[in-house]
Structure formats: C-alpha cells, structure tokens
Amino acid sequence: MYLYADNAATTKMSRTAIEAMLPFLDGVYGNPSSLHSCGQKAKEALEDARDRIARCLNASPREITFTSGGSESDNQAILTAAALGAKKGKRHVVSTAFEHHAVLHTLKKLERQGFAVTLLDVAPNGLVTPEQAAAAIREDTCLVTVMAANNEIGTVQPIVEIGAVCREKGVLFHTDAVQAAGHLPLDAAAQHFDLLSLSAHKFHGPKGCGVLFARRGVTPERLIEGGAQERGRRAGTENVAAAVGMAAALEEAVRDMAPTAARLTALRDRLIDGLRRIPYSALNGDRSARLPGNVNFCFEGIEGESLLLLLDDKGIAASSGSACTSGSLDPSHVLLAIGRPHEVAHGSLRLSLGEDADEAQIDYLIRAVSETVAYLRGMSPLWHDLENGRRPHVLAR
Amino acid sequence: MKVLAAMSGGVDSSVAALLLLERGRHVVGCTMKLFDRADPDEPRGRTCCSLDDAEDARAVARRLGIPYAVFNFTEAFSGEVLDRFVRCYRSGVTPNPCIDCNRYLKFGALLRRAEVLGCDRLATGHYARIERKNGRYLLKKALDPSKDQSYVLYFLSQDQLARTEFPLGGLLKAEVRAIAERHGFVNARKPDSQDLCFVPDGDVAGAVERLSGRAGEPGAFLDPDGRILGRHQGIARYTVGQRRGLGLSAGAPLYVCGISAADNTVTLGPREALFSSEAAAGDFHWISGEAPKTPFRCRARIRYRQPEQPALAVPGADGVVRLWFDEPQRAVTPGQAAVLYDGDLVLGGGTLL
Known part of the structure; x- marks a missing residue:
C-alpha cells in the first residue's frame, strides 16, 4: 500500500488542473506581452485565470497578483505594508510566534531595518485571540499578520475577528492563507483581510505559482524589477499555464x-x-x-x-x-x-x-x-x- | 547485508560508499546534520559537515543510485560535543571534539539509528582497519600511514567493531582520489577537511565564548615559581605548548606549561619546561575489552598524527594508565587522547589527565 x-x-495535481494547463504548454505558448494572436490568447487566459481566482475569493481581479508561490506572496505582503507604514513613520508589526518562516524571516529582515516586531504568544491549544491582537496594536503599528491556519498543527485562527480589530484600529491585516485556501471559506468582502497569500500546490494546483491578494488602495511593493507585467507589481514573463492550473484547482476545491x-x-x-x-x-x-x-x-x-x-x-x-x-x-x-x-x-x-x-x-x-x-x-x-x-x-x- | 554509509560529502566517505556497493552490499547513504550555521553568510572554511556538503553527498548518492537521507543530530551534537568542548576549555583542558563526535555521534547516535532502520552495519570513510581473530575484533592502523585515523577511534567496543566497516582502511589516499575521479564524483578534488566543523574561522576561543555566552575572564600569567608575568585573556585562549598569541615580550621565548581553572592562571615557562617523561590517561578503554594486568612495553601517541613513541604502560586499578616514555615528550596536553599501539594494532586509549 x-x-x-x-x-x-504538497498535493498531487488534480486531473482538472492538468487538463486546463495542457493547451498553454503546447498550443498557446505565446508570451502574454506579445502583440500577435498567440500572445494575446495567452494574455486572455491569464486574465481569465485572474478573474476566476478573484471570484473564488469574492474579490476584484485587480486585487490579484500572480507570484511564484506562498513564500513570495508572504514576503511581498509584509514588505508592502512595511513600506506603506514607514512613509507614515509607523514601524511596528504584530504577528505570532508560530508563523511560517516566510513570514518570520521577513519580519527578522524588517527588524534589522529598524522595525519593531511583537510576536503574540500562542496558547497551548495552538490559538491566538483577537484580544491579544488588539492589546498588541500600538500607535505606530503598520501591520498585523496572522496565519489563517497553521501549517504544522493545523489550528484555525480567528482571522475574521482579528481582521475586524485591525479594521477598527486602521491597521493593515495580512493573513497567510496558504494552508487554509480550498479548505476554509475565504471572502474578501465579508472578511477584513487587506493582504492574503495563496499557494497553488497546496490545493492540487501546480508548484511554483501563487497569488497575493492586495485590497484596492494597497499597492504591492515590487520585489522583482524588470518589465511591467502584473501591472508593474511583479516583473517577469507570466507563468500562464500555472496560473490557469491554479484557477482550475481553486475553483474545484471551493466548489466541493x-x-x-x-x-x-x-x-x-x-x-x-x-x-x-x-x-x-x-x-x-x-x-x-x-x-x-x-x-x-x-x-x-x-x-x-x-x-x-x-x-x-x-x-x-x-x-x-x-x-x-x-x-x-x-x-x-x-x-x-x-x-x-x-x-x-x-x-x-x-x-x-x-x-x-x-x-x-x-x-x-x-x-x-x-x-x-x-x-x-x-x-x-x-x-x-x-x-x-x-x-x-x-x-x- | 544492509549497510548504512555515513557520507560527509567529502571524497573519502563517497568512495567508501562506492566500495561497499562493489562488495555487493545493500547500501543506504546518509549525512548527519550536526549544527545550524548561525549566519548563512559565514565563511565556509575547510570543514566536514555543512549543508552544502550534504548536497555533495546527495549528488554522490544519486550517482550511485542508493537511497539517501539527512539525519538531524543537532541536539545530540550540542549535548555531547559542543557542551563538552566548552566545559573542557573552561576547565583548562584541551578537548578533542572530533573524537567526541566519533564516539557519541557516529558510533553512538548514528549506529543506533542504523539498528533502528534495520541496517546490519555502519560504514564510514575513516582510514583504519578492522580484523577478526580468534572471535575477537581487532582495530588496526590504516595501510596508508599518512592518513591513519585509528587515533580518533580508540574508544570502539567489541560490539561497535562488530557492526562497523571501514572500506578505505586498505587503500592509499591517492587511490581513493583516483577512484573518485574515475567515477566522476563532484567532490573528487575537494580539499581534505581541516578545521573543526563548528569553528570554520579557526577562532576556538571565540567559539567557546559564543557557545557559552560568556566572555573569557582575564587572569594572571605566572612563571614556574608563581611570580606574575602579566595578564592573560581567559584560559580558553591557551593550550599547553602554545607560544604564539601570549602578548608578552620576554627575553627568551615562553610557552604555556600549565593551565589552572581553579585559580584562573596560566603558567609559562621556557621550552625545556614543556618536556615530560611521564603521563597518565584516565577513562581508559581497551579494544580487546580486557585491561592487561601487568606493565608492558608499547608505542604511544599523545596527539593526532604524532609518530608513536616507545613507552612503558602501567595499567592501574582505577582505569588510569601511567605511561613512562623512553624519550621526554613535548607538551603532554590534558584532554587530548593517549592511544597505545603494538605495531599496527590499537591496544586502547584514554584521556590525558
């Protein structure tokens, strides 16, 4: 056995996702930035994938940026909030002691740049509370980042309530939803996250593809310089097939x-x-x-x-x-x-x-x-x- | 027979794994992860066990087509090797962490792991030989005298020897490199490891301070008569026989002759004061499993790579062996191993007191 x-x-790719990707590895292999029809077809598929992922999150397609995966999305989300905070002299971030290293190591980097970081203690049952988050927020807090579900022990955090606390206090809220996506409802209209990270391969999509959701008005800080892909938020020729596969996998996961x-x-x-x-x-x-x-x-x-x-x-x-x-x-x-x-x-x-x-x-x-x-x-x-x-x-x- | 091959990523253990395969063994490769490098930008140096080396080991395993895994022994390494290393330096003796690592990690934790995984034996790339005679296992020097590592293996018990293979014991280093070249191993030309793996910059005193979280406490340099010659920078910075880095200018060259943790002093003396005809080693282990009952003539090494010195060994009742050398020995260093030989045969060894 x-x-x-x-x-x-990681997960096995779903048949649906594989089938969805194949045309873009074989027939429609154009570069989405090319003017010819092969390129434009790829561009349409990319934007269609963006629409469908946005719908799964009850978000707008303009709020979706494709990345290389969960770690990049986490990095970009945190550095975006930090850059916005720094402009207003806010250099404090609240998080938890048991985030993924993509979050914790980015916070370490911010600390070296002069930011202060408060890590909430996690209770023995693997949960943090909105009250803890509320108590940790200061005048100079620019971001609260709490994972939706822990990657090791699977505990589901009260991100709706923590999001509400952040909204009330006017602080940006990021959630690493890499483990939660496809398993728990995520709703950008009903829940108060401003930034959210996803990774396709955790819900039967391809590896090397992720999404950063950034609420309208929060413009992601560019980590990769180059062309104007992803509306200038991430340079590099888009991984069209993976984006299409991700959309198909997420739709399937959300449906069931x-x-x-x-x-x-x-x-x-x-x-x-x-x-x-x-x-x-x-x-x-x-x-x-x-x-x-x-x-x-x-x-x-x-x-x-x-x-x-x-x-x-x-x-x-x-x-x-x-x-x-x-x-x-x-x-x-x-x-x-x-x-x-x-x-x-x-x-x-x-x-x-x-x-x-x-x-x-x-x-x-x-x-x-x-x-x-x-x-x-x-x-x-x-x-x-x-x-x-x-x-x-x-x-x- | 299923053999667990300890692969450091260096050329020796890679060739050892290959030779096992050629002998028809069912080989499983592994690398022990022993510590986390605090800072990934730290200089690499010529050491044996970093994660990059694990990648080399993995590449060789892939080439050989054997299963491979990295085992995390950081906790055991910290408890058995690093703690002992700090404790020794802080108590004025000079440890040999490579021996501790062999004793407690490779032939301790890793040998137990081999058993758990159903492996009959553990193999390493050490240059030494194991032979069986009259139902007993013998530990012998390597055929290549320039590479012999029997000194760092003196603690092996009969049970450990029964479950260990040293495929390189009968080869010359040049032959090993030639085999690696012939098989296109990525590490065929990698230099031999030299520094301590957890002290890549060679700053031992700095490592003691970092690991213990305490700065060395300055104290007095004394002459053999107890007169104060100056200030030392913490006893962990000194080892018996050392001349450089004392920061003293005297007429004649001065050497560290003794270290006392109790009163935090370092005694200096002229070169002659370093020489001694006798030594004692405790915690003595006999390869045969039995201590000789009467004094006997042998050859002894009191440091790695030292040519053996003729001596009379006098086993005591308390696991202490006294050595009377034919010629006075320079810098008998507490904490280092004394290993006794009869020709190629390792008789046993202990820690210099």
Missing part, C-alpha cells in the same frame, strides 16, 4: 469545499481517536479548531525522524514539522511555541490527509503508527529510562 499523508507539504470538509473531518477524528490510544502521546493543537485533514501528534521517547523513515518503509508518506527546512528536521518552532518541551517536540508526526482518504487508509495509518512507535520505543534507551522511572514522563499516559 502507498499512502500519501503529507498533503500539507463543504462536503469534502465534512468527510475529511470525520476521518481526521477517527485517526485522532486511534492514535490517542498510544500511551504517552498527545495531540498537538486544538481538537476542533483545526484543518479538516490535519493530525499532529507527539510521542514520547522516540525521534520523529526514525518514525518517518520507518513509516516510509511501510509505504506511508508523512512528515515531522514542516518540510521547508532544507532536508532537515529541527525541533519545530511551532511545537515549542505551544509549549511542548524540546524532547517531545522531536518526536512529532504530522499526517495530513488528502481528499481521497478513506476509512481503510485511516485504520492502516493507526495500525502502522502504533506498531512503529512501539518498535522504536522498544529500541530506545531513552524510553527504557522513562519506563524504569530514571527519567520522568513529560506526557500523560
């Missing part, structure tokens, strides 16, 4: 969102219940305020890395923390942020389900993970110390 349970890292979420949530809960029976284990993040397909556990006395390698031998693709650190698995900043001690943060496992998951797969996952954890504990000197009482347990039995 091969079971791909790493959909938070409610029934898919209901089905995945039931499977997720079955998986959580099964894994909870492993002694000295703990679910990371709130049980209900989490993405439909996300399960993240800590197991005491084992290394996450060994667990992943052995699961891979059993045909299960999973991850420990996020996949973004170059070939490595550090103790996750997310798990440390929700208060998991170092030794437990190392033994974490993230299973992120795809839309094709079923009960048989869930039961196989439960069995394989339980067996592997038991095997690893049997070989672990650390576990023997825990069992003999030479070292205290950190998690409850």
Whole structure:
C-alpha cells in the first residue's frame, strides 16, 4: 500500500488542473506581452485565470497578483505594508510566534531595518485571540499578520475577528492563507483581510505559482524589477499555464469545499481517536479548531525522524514539522511555541490527509503508527529510562 | 547485508560508499546534520559537515543510485560535543571534539539509528582497519600511514567493531582520489577537511565564548615559581605548548606549561619546561575489552598524527594508565587522547589527565 499523508507539504495535481494547463504548454505558448494572436490568447487566459481566482475569493481581479508561490506572496505582503507604514513613520508589526518562516524571516529582515516586531504568544491549544491582537496594536503599528491556519498543527485562527480589530484600529491585516485556501471559506468582502497569500500546490494546483491578494488602495511593493507585467507589481514573463492550473484547482476545491470538509473531518477524528490510544502521546493543537485533514501528534521517547523513515518503509508518506527546512528536521518552532518541551517536540508526526482518504487508509495509518512507535520505543534507551522511572514522563499516559 | 554509509560529502566517505556497493552490499547513504550555521553568510572554511556538503553527498548518492537521507543530530551534537568542548576549555583542558563526535555521534547516535532502520552495519570513510581473530575484533592502523585515523577511534567496543566497516582502511589516499575521479564524483578534488566543523574561522576561543555566552575572564600569567608575568585573556585562549598569541615580550621565548581553572592562571615557562617523561590517561578503554594486568612495553601517541613513541604502560586499578616514555615528550596536553599501539594494532586509549 502507498499512502500519501503529507498533503500539507504538497498535493498531487488534480486531473482538472492538468487538463486546463495542457493547451498553454503546447498550443498557446505565446508570451502574454506579445502583440500577435498567440500572445494575446495567452494574455486572455491569464486574465481569465485572474478573474476566476478573484471570484473564488469574492474579490476584484485587480486585487490579484500572480507570484511564484506562498513564500513570495508572504514576503511581498509584509514588505508592502512595511513600506506603506514607514512613509507614515509607523514601524511596528504584530504577528505570532508560530508563523511560517516566510513570514518570520521577513519580519527578522524588517527588524534589522529598524522595525519593531511583537510576536503574540500562542496558547497551548495552538490559538491566538483577537484580544491579544488588539492589546498588541500600538500607535505606530503598520501591520498585523496572522496565519489563517497553521501549517504544522493545523489550528484555525480567528482571522475574521482579528481582521475586524485591525479594521477598527486602521491597521493593515495580512493573513497567510496558504494552508487554509480550498479548505476554509475565504471572502474578501465579508472578511477584513487587506493582504492574503495563496499557494497553488497546496490545493492540487501546480508548484511554483501563487497569488497575493492586495485590497484596492494597497499597492504591492515590487520585489522583482524588470518589465511591467502584473501591472508593474511583479516583473517577469507570466507563468500562464500555472496560473490557469491554479484557477482550475481553486475553483474545484471551493466548489466541493463543504462536503469534502465534512468527510475529511470525520476521518481526521477517527485517526485522532486511534492514535490517542498510544500511551504517552498527545495531540498537538486544538481538537476542533483545526484543518479538516490535519493530525499532529507527539510521542514520547522516540525521534520523529526514525518514525518517518520507518513509516516510509511501510509505504506511508508523512512528515515531522514542516518540510521547508532544507532536508532537515529541527525541533519545530511551532511545537515549542505551544509549549511542548524540546524532547517531545522531536518526536512529532504530522499526517495530513488528502481528499481521497478513506476509512481503510485511516485504520492502516493507526495500525502502522502504533506498531512503529512501539518498535522504536522498544529500541530506545531513552524510553527504557522513562519506563524504569530514571527519567520522568513529560506526557500523560 | 544492509549497510548504512555515513557520507560527509567529502571524497573519502563517497568512495567508501562506492566500495561497499562493489562488495555487493545493500547500501543506504546518509549525512548527519550536526549544527545550524548561525549566519548563512559565514565563511565556509575547510570543514566536514555543512549543508552544502550534504548536497555533495546527495549528488554522490544519486550517482550511485542508493537511497539517501539527512539525519538531524543537532541536539545530540550540542549535548555531547559542543557542551563538552566548552566545559573542557573552561576547565583548562584541551578537548578533542572530533573524537567526541566519533564516539557519541557516529558510533553512538548514528549506529543506533542504523539498528533502528534495520541496517546490519555502519560504514564510514575513516582510514583504519578492522580484523577478526580468534572471535575477537581487532582495530588496526590504516595501510596508508599518512592518513591513519585509528587515533580518533580508540574508544570502539567489541560490539561497535562488530557492526562497523571501514572500506578505505586498505587503500592509499591517492587511490581513493583516483577512484573518485574515475567515477566522476563532484567532490573528487575537494580539499581534505581541516578545521573543526563548528569553528570554520579557526577562532576556538571565540567559539567557546559564543557557545557559552560568556566572555573569557582575564587572569594572571605566572612563571614556574608563581611570580606574575602579566595578564592573560581567559584560559580558553591557551593550550599547553602554545607560544604564539601570549602578548608578552620576554627575553627568551615562553610557552604555556600549565593551565589552572581553579585559580584562573596560566603558567609559562621556557621550552625545556614543556618536556615530560611521564603521563597518565584516565577513562581508559581497551579494544580487546580486557585491561592487561601487568606493565608492558608499547608505542604511544599523545596527539593526532604524532609518530608513536616507545613507552612503558602501567595499567592501574582505577582505569588510569601511567605511561613512562623512553624519550621526554613535548607538551603532554590534558584532554587530548593517549592511544597505545603494538605495531599496527590499537591496544586502547584514554584521556590525558
């Protein structure tokens, strides 16, 4: 059996998205900036993709900029708000301790440029509150950036309420919706985000393509100099096929969102219940305020890395923390942020389900993970110390 | 047989993996990630284990068509190697972090990982040989005397030796490079690593300060009679036998002869004061698993790459071995390893007291 349970890292492309892209790799390969009809057809497809993505977000096409993906969108969103803030002498940003590194590292860069950054503490259940955001906003705050859903533990943040707080205080609000898009409703008219990041490959679109939504009146700061593509907001010949694929994938995901979420949530809960029976284990993040397909556990006395390698031998693709650190698995900043001690943060496992998951797969996952954890504990000197009482347990039995 | 090949990204471990394949082993390649470089712009230097090196290792693994993974051992490295490194320097002894890394990481955490992954053995690119005789494993010097690394492996137990392979032990370095060239390895001409991997700029005292988060505490330079000669900049900056960087001008050249953490002093003396005919090594490990009961003649190394020195070894009851050298030895340095040989055979070793 091969079971791909790493959909938070990336997803398989949908047939619909592939089919949508093919004509633009083969027949209509023109450059959208060219005057001839082959170019103009590509331009039309690009703008059509922009329209369709805008509709999925209940936004205007002029508010959509195509980028190379979630990280670029996060960078551009934050640097845009910072540049606008700096013009008014506002050099303070509010965020959380467990954002994606695309956000945290951009904030570090701003700090080196003299900005002040307040990172909200994350509660043990993996959530921040609008009250925390309100309390952190100062006179000189130019941006609040809080992710819609966490990429490791899947907790869904109250971005509607945080957006409302920001709107009331006149501060720009950015949300990294890379994990949320296609799984949770995003509505630019009803929700108060001013900037939002998307990545196509998280919802069965192609890799290397993303979107930055920037509300009318907030002009994205250009990160890449060159031609006047994307209305001067991002230079470089547009990746037409990817944009078309992204639009097709997002439409599909949004169309099926409610029934898919209901089905995945039931499977997720079955998986959580099964894994909870492993002694000295703990679910990371709130049980209900989490993405439909996300399960993240800590197991005491084992290394996450060994667990992943052995699961891979059993045909299960999973991850420990996020996949973004170059070939490595550090103790996750997310798990440390929700208060998991170092030794437990190392033994974490993230299973992120795809839309094709079923009960048989869930039961196989439960069995394989339980067996592997038991095997690893049997070989672990650390576990023997825990069992003999030479070292205290950190998690409850 | 399934073998886990530790690949640093250097030419030696790459060729080791290749030789295992040629011996018909089922090989899985891996690189240990040992630390995070604080600043990606930091100079690279000639060290063994950075992420770029992992990319070289991956390229070789791809070429060999073997599975490959990077294992994150940063926590173990920090606890077993870096902490010990800082503790030693701050207590006035000169550690050998490469030995600690071999002992606690490669033949500790990584060997356990190999077992977990169902590998029968661990292979590294060390230049040393393992042989089996009368049911016991022997550790021997490499065939290439200029590359012999048996000194940094003296701690291996019978159980570890049984589960380890050193495919390069019988080759010359030139042969290894030639094999790498012949197979078009990206790292065929990469220079040998020299500096400590976590101190790419070679500033050991600076690394101690950075890792411990404390600046060195200045104290007194003393002469052998206890008279104050000047101020030192913190004991971590000095090692026994050192002459340069003392910042003193005296008539005759002065050398570090002793370091005392207890009263934060560094004793200096003339070159003659560095020489000693005896030494003691503690925490002694015998390759055979059994300590000899009577004194015996052997050859000993008290630092890496030193030609062996004839000596009389006197094993004590407390795991301490006293060494009486035929010729006085320069700069017997506490914290370094003393390793005993009988011809090519490694008998055992310990830490100089």
